[in-house]
Amino acid sequence: MLEILKRGLRLLDIVIEWAVIALMVSLVLIVSLQFSHLPTKIRHVLELAFDALLIVLLVVLVPGSWRLMVIGKDQELLGTVFSAAVPAAGVFIACVVMLLYVSVRLVAGVMGRKPPGYEEK
Numbered sequence: 001m002l003e004i005l006k007r008g009l010r011l012l013d014i015v016i017e018w019a020v021i022a023l024m025v026s027l028v029l030i031v032s033l034q035f036s037h038l039p040t041k042i043r044h045v046l047e048l049a050f051d052a053l054l055i056v057l058l059v060v061l062v063p064g065s066w067r068l069m070v071i072g073k074d075q076e077l078l079g080t081v082f083s084a085a086v087p088a089a090g091v092f093i094a095c096v097v098m099l100l101y102v103s104v105r106l107v108a109g110v111m112g113r114k115p116p117g118y119e120e121k
Contacts, residue, residue: 044109047109048106048109048110051102051105051106051109052106054098054102055099055102055103055106058095058098058099058102059099061091061095062092062095062096062099065088065091065092065095066092068085068088068091068092069085069088069089069092070085071084072084072085072086072087072088073085
């Protein structure tokens with residue numbers, strides 16, 4: 001039993017080491033390079049699908065952050081003059097702005113246009 005526990009801990013240690021290495025060498029770059037080899041139409045469809053998925057996520061987050069702001073208005077943060085609604089308001093505003101931008105980007109993508117400020121890399 002002790003041997004199995006030692007193997008499990010060693011495996012966890014290896015996974016953590018690889019995660020740190022992946023973060024240090026920007027594993028995201030590798031994913032982007034793989035994405036760039038796809039045909040243009042498939043990339044376009046995937047971009048639209050990811051934008052739609054992000055809109056769904058933001059639509060869920062906006063009412064939740066609003067409720068958090070309403071609940072937090074009566075809770076003071078100790079040692080400050082702010083209530084707990086202040087950080088929740090930041091999340092709410094960020095979600096609304098991002099929802100607007102991603103919506104514009106999705107509509108522009110569906111219409112076959114590039115969104116404002118888009119740079120081809």
